[in-house]
């Protein structure tokens with residue numbers, strides 16, 4: 059964050075040499091960057107609130123220059139540049155300037171976003187300026203506490219798995235602990251090589267960290283090649299969702315791409331790995347998440363991006379042996395927590411009326427209702443596939459740099 063802040067400051071300095079109009083724009087951009095949030099009372103790992111997606115307790119602060127006080131107003135009504143009303147107000151007279159106040163020990167008090175509806179909200183700040191009137195800042199952000207936004211009339215959802223990994227000791231992930239938290243899967247310790255319970259960069263708790271070693275991909279051998287763990291769901295379902303928090307390590311080399319967890323379904327007697335890796339979709343489908351890089355697909359580099367997210371879908375209607383990329387039109391950002399979610403509703407066998415919905419950081423990015431997951435009526439949603447690896451089936455998918463992927467707050471639900 060510090061390095062990025064430095065480059066923003068350099069850009070701003072360059073713009074200041076241009077026109078007064080650009081000068082104003084640059085100042086506003088730099089100021090909105092000073093409204094940050096953390097998920098810890100210690101304000102660790104702050105991220106920009108502007109454009110962010112938040113849930114639960116958050117700790118918002120103004121970190122820019124102040125002479126005097128900072129007044130916060132949530133969802134303000136602003137008339138002629140003046141704040142007429144707000145759903146929540148708070149004034150801080152001394153640094154640190156916390157949205158919900160500062161305790162005597164110096165810790166920030168929490169603001170509970172569950173007091174807000176899910177969706178877009180605005181926070182206005184009046185920041186004191188010596189000798190001038192306070193400067194008005196307004197930032198927009200998304201609140202997203204509901205795991206899934208159910209359609210009107212949709213049946214209630216049942217949680218199958220809810221795992222935060224916070225009670226685990228730091229160190230290697232054992233088959234026993236994984237199976238207790240996520241569900242029945244491989245009992246062989248070797249299948250978990252490269253997976254550790256690691257400290258959450260957001261301040262407290264644990265996450266599952268998967269090491270993706272330099273120059274390795276899924277068909278390499280040993281630690282750092284990534285993992286595929288098939289988790290049997292408690293039953294067979296026709297509507298299910300998989301959601302989790304996801305973070306790529308700082309400076310992660312996205313290279314050609316790799317796989318991330320998702321759901322799949324196979325008919326009784328068909329191994330769950332069948333509708334993957336170029337296998338048959340006659341008796342199964344799969345819907346993992348992928349990041350793709352521009353060396354694999356040109357679209358993944360559009361706009362100067364290093365990668366793009368897609369649903370990697372194996373389905374009965376696909377024309378080749380490989381699955382189809384359902385584009386999310388959104389990149390992952392290294393060293394940033396993302397919240398991803400995919401929901402699958404099975405089609406009437408033989409009819410293309412299945413649904414695929416996907417969200418990243420509270421934004422719906424896929425909304426399809428024409429998917430033909432299955433021709434075989436014996437196919438349902440039966441497994442969660444914890445895939446975290448680079449690949450692709452060749453060393454072209456490896457990266458020259460070492461990296462890792464953190465996953466947390468796994469939530470599997472069905473209706």
Ligand SMILES: [Ca+2]
Pocket residue numbers: 222223224258263264265466467
């Ligand atoms: Ca956790």
